[in-house]
Amino acid sequence: MRGLSFICLFLFALICEGQNYKFGKVSKEELEEKVCSIDSSASAAYLFKKRHTYFSYHRSDGFKLHTEMHARIKIYNQDGFDYATKEMNLYKDGVLEDKMTEFKAYTFNVENGKVIQNKLEKNEVYKSDVSKYLNEVKFTMPNIKSGSVVEYKYIIVSPFWSNVDEFIFQHSIPTKRVEAIFEVPEYFSFKPRTKGYLVFQPIQEEKRDKLFYKTEVPITENTKLDTKSLYRTGEIEYKKDIYTYDLENIAAINDEPYVNNINNYRASVKYELSYTKFPHSAIEYFSTTWQDVVERIYKSASFGDELKKTAYFKNDIDALLASVSDPVKKAALIFNFVKSQVKWNGYYGFYSEDIKKAYKDHVGNSGDINLMLTAMLRYAGLNANPVLVSTRNHGVPLFPTREGYNYVVTWVKLPDGSEALLDATEEYSIPNILPLRVLNWQGRIAAENGGSGLIDLYPRTKSKNLISMMLKIDEEGTIHGNYRSTKTNHKALAFRNEYIRADKSDFLERLENTYDGIKIENYVVKNDTDLSKPVTESYKFLKENQADIIGDKMYFSPLFHFRTVENPFKLEKREFPVDFGYPSVSSYKILINIPEGYIIESIPESVSLALPDSLGSFSYNVMGNGSTIQVAVETQINQSILSPIYYEALKEYFNTFIQKEAEQIVLSKV
């Protein structure tokens, strides 16, 4: 028995031995693999990826962060050739910069049954000075064919030790094996935050190490006043924590429609610095708890201090609010004032860049604008606080870190107890209707006393699009009539952004062509700039060929060109939540006058259906009465974001209502 298990173990060891992950030891099996063993559709795969990140102490300039990378990539076919090109960002700030060293890269191929390798020469590695803060290193591997394996390794030495790049375990191609090691000396405390659907845990161990230091000796202690002996050197023993990840067979991750940000679901771990504690120094906190994060952000000069400054706007706000005492009016006036005075330059951020300059130049980033707004509201005696936000493209903040946020909006509580979220970067936004980029789970209110609390960023009120039409259909199937729509909240915001900035005749032409060249007259928009009211559009229209005329019968869909034709959900399976951005309702009320000499032969049955757990509903009513037909159709999505467990139901729901909307009214000649 014992003998048998020995053999098993031995065999197992042999199998493991088959994969040699030492640099350069690419096997013939790896080169001859035609199709990826874990995903037959893959055009390329990481056979092996190893990252080792650790700190080293340099006597002259302190700690540096070293990251050793080693990747072995298999290219199965031409579509995978892009993975033979690698781009890296190297950061810089003044004299400090990331440096790449010990670069080595080879391409492996089998030619005439033999493994041959091509080295990537140093002069084929291109470094570009992209901007003030960024260098870019790019290279592409030589002699790439279907079947090639490329392998490269390098070390990046970075003076920016407070920022450890995310360890990414999942890519747009499959990964067969990934190893990651992170070593942290006791002077640093890092918190890991893990993302994605994959479950993984590091192995954690502790080791001891030594560092050699050199410090300046205070003049008072120095007796000889000889520059050569101004330094004292020594050796310190310290302990370090080592985190090791070892994962196998990780599937590729790819984007899908209605996914807010695919990176939210990518398997990865990010180590965030919470504090440092160097020998003979006080603890310096970066972040530990949300409380702490908020406090630290609040204390910084370009956040909390900016909220206290009032001198630059005092006179203007005094004048603006001179005769106003109602707090609601005050808030509205200030919100509109900021929106009209300071335009957003497109940059994100929760810190102010230069708030006074922004006010004076009428241009600023999101920090400038919304901190200014908060300060003004407070100045006017209102209870206002900044709200830290992670925008959709920035992902969802799960763990307490400053880097978790990248944007700020404003929260205000009025004396009547009502609350509102405001974002003055968006010209046509209204209270509680934040721009789409901000709609990403929850924000964190940063209160003056350091308190913090979560607030839902998704709107609670539905965005409406209410459409009514009165139309006549003639014997040729041409429809003509009047259209009117009323849009609120996000539907109104989207419309205003589109309409107000456009050339009006061009806008109209595009609108006509949205519906295959419908003819529109008397186009009128109301309340486009009066944000306190829903925006309405109305027009007269004419559209041909809206019915099938077969024999003495006419057939048409009661929603005409407004019916939904295509289901946006085409994939059979879905792993990620479906993000609609905001809850909405669309309603159509249509009155159809039928041509003279025709009677209604049949109309579709009325129906209503609902998504499970009241997530959405569809109601469809058609009623005929002599020469008129009344149509009422309403679709609702009641939540901003739907869990993937509802995907099947959602897909079927769309299928069913698309099918229902396609049903026909039949008229027949008398």
Add this chain to the structure above:
Amino acid sequence: MRVKLFTSVLLVTLSVFSQKNISLTIPNNLKENANAVVREQSVDITLRSSSEMHVIQKRVVTVLNKQGNDNVDAYLYYDDNKRIISLEALVFDAFGRQTKKIKKKDFKDVSAVDGGTLYSDSRLKYLEYTPISYPYTIEVSCEYVDENTAFIESFYPLNDYYLSVEKSSYSISYPSDIQVRTKELNLNDINLEKVELDNYLSFKVKDIEAIKPEDFSPSLSAILPRILVASNDFTLEGVSAHVENWEDFGKWMYHDLIKDTQDLPQSTLEEIQSLVVEAKSDVEKAKIVYQYVQDKVRYISVQVGIGGWKPFNVSKVDELGYGDCKALTNYTMALLKAVGVDSYFTVLYARSSQRSMESDFASMQGNHAILNIPQENGEDIWLECTSQKLPFGFIGDFTDDRDVLVITPDGGKIEHTTKYEVDESLQTIKGLCNISNEGSIEAKVTVVSRGIQYDDKYLLETETSRDLDTHYKKHWGYINGLSIDNIEINNDRNNIEFIEDISFSASNYSKIVGDRMLLTLNALNRNRHIPDRYRSRKLPLHIKRGFKDVDTVEIKLPSDYKIESQPENVLIENKYGSYKMELNVKDENTLIYNREFTIADGYFPKEDYKAFRDFYKEVSKQDNAKIALIKK
């Protein structure tokens, strides 16, 4: 050939702009369809010698709305040979008051590497400005000295859609030992003031209205008014040239840029020679070489110094296995030479716009390179050497049907690339559709695509099955609840045919209303797009490429139903194409649906657009024709 066409950069010296309400002074006709108006632009060039030019530019643009921000064009490319002396921008509000001054050091300075390029030594300075309100005006001025004189800025008063021009001027002075040539294009409706003196030229235009993009219209490059300018003596990255016509230009390119790069390593030479031993003709040899190139190299763009115009050495491509279009074309040429087949490096404008090289005006033009293999019958073979997927001799809409410059050791000559004729660009569909008593459809279809229609399909070959599933669901997006049961794809690279065998099904395909069933006959190939309608069409109608679709579909009717009424056969023929629909009853439960739809390429006056659009409308209507069935 990713030539550094960084010439259309228009920047400025400074002058005091009139202190009045700028936006009110713009004539109404210039505001129509305009997002921005070029109020004033001047380009003043002094060609000091064939190896140095001094340029002063100024551009004043009033931006009317957000879309117009891109037309400020406040950027300037530079490199080791181009020195910026000054660069400055002034911003004015709607009342003409200066609100901001941006100095050279406040322009952003970045590497000019774009997404498709691994490396380029060009750099870019650009202005980042957030408008506070509209309209606003920006005046950008710059002055620079360039040692490259191959790209003398041409007179390009207009460079975009939705942009109009109030006034624009251009001048060039040059030494007496240099000749400067010009060519005027698309200036018919424009009042041009010209001054031509010894060693000096100047042009002035006023009031050019904005152009709006329209469906089926000529490309922007074919309608923009401009005057091309080139000097007979110029320098490119230290290489000097004397060029009066395309023949000279080709000679210069061949002898100074191409010839010394042909260093094919002996081992590769022997390898390729051994591969073609069995080949019986030059075309057969060329096919083997092309396959060898496609298997061995791939497209990667690297542009350094003269490398922006001169191909990498053949030995370098051979070693690295990659290169840009110039390098790969040159490499293929060297391999063909090794097996005794003549071929020629060809410069052209790529992309679907079919832009031609100016046949009678030699200057640095083009943005791509392909290879020409002359044939005795005049039907030359063209090879796209950057693609690893295109079949031999197939160039698709990237480089078809346009004038190109073929470079031979004896000089350059203008030739025309392959045109895909209507009948060659054929898609045939053979289908079988079973309709059940419940109205569901089961379809089996074979689609064979050729010519320009092959070009639309061949990339499907390497899609993943998940992406193909989504592709076909979108392709037949008008059928709700479609599920794809089987996909078989065959890319026949020899015959240049793409064959798709697809089976799909969908419930509730036809509409059941009481005792009747309404069945849309054309399930497999409905025209889904009607060209846009314009209240007043401005541009001529240009159908760049024609095609032909021939569909034959057998429709099995549900057993419980019989035909109540059926649409009549249709035949439409006009100068834009033709449409034919015939429905034959084969037996009680079987119909044969025949459809032929042809669009012919051609150039027509703008008045024709409505009739052309009406044709498409009619086709869409007929493609939705239904047959009414009634319960037996």
